[in-house]
Amino acid sequence: MKLSTRGEYGLRAMFDLAQHYGEGPIPIKSVAERQDISEHYLEQLIAVLRKAGLVKSVRGAQGGYILAREPEEITVGDIIRVLEGPIAPVDCLNDGEGECCERAETCVTRGIWEKVRDSISSVLDSFTLADMVDKASKMQQDEKNYMYYI
Numbered sequence: 001m002k003l004s005t006r007g008e009y010g011l012r013a014m015f016d017l018a019q020h021y022g023e024g025p026i027p028i029k030s031v032a033e034r035q036d037i038s039e040h041y042l043e044q045l046i047a048v049l050r051k052a053g054l055v056k057s058v059r060g061a062q063g064g065y066i067l068a069r070e071p072e073e074i075t076v077g078d079i080i081r082v083l084e085g086p087i088a089p090v091d092c093l094n095d096g097e098g099e100c101c102e103r104a105e106t107c108v109t110r111g112i113w114e115k116v117r118d119s120i121s122s123v124l125d126s127f128t129l130a131d132m133v134d135k136a137s138k139m140q141q142d143e144k145n146y147m148y149y150i
Contacts, residue, residue, distance in 0.1 A: 003080065003084060004084065006045060006083040006084060007079070007080050007084045009035070009041065009045060010045045010079055010080075010082075011076060011079050011080065011083075012035045012037065013037065013045060013046065013049075014049065014054065014055075014067070014074065014129055015129060015132050015136075016031045017065060017067050018129035018130065018132065018133050019133050021067055021070070021133075024062070025058035025062060025063050025064030025066050026065055026066065027063070028043060028046060028065060031065070045083065048083060049079070049083070052082040053068050054068055054069070054074060054078065054082060055067060056068045067129070070130070071130035072130040073128070074128060074129045075125045075126075075127060075128050075129075076124045076125070076128070076129075077124035078125075080124055087117055087120050087121050087124065089113050089116050089117060090110075090113045092104055092107075092110065093110070093113055093114060093117050
């Protein structure tokens, strides 16, 4: 399974909003600049995330975007599923799509793909935006400490 730029950039944008959580609405232009993402492309991604209820928009001169829930409540898996679709290495495991072939009941490889899907889901669902913000803060502190000793 390989993520597209939708998942990669969308996660970076959500991480940016989490880093600035509590500061009020963040202009999309600021997120685009900090994350080195095309503003036009980011607008498309944010629209999908807003429709899914992960971000809220605030209109006006001081407007922008904020997370719809606290960073501790949004997992990486939530974001990836919204932007990339179901986490399934083969089509017959997509939720809600039913059986894709008549061999599903006797398919030897299906069990393997289910374990792959479940493992990926487990990892993605085990990290929240708050975890990412904490990790980034620790990395920045480690870098400062390293520079101090040079």
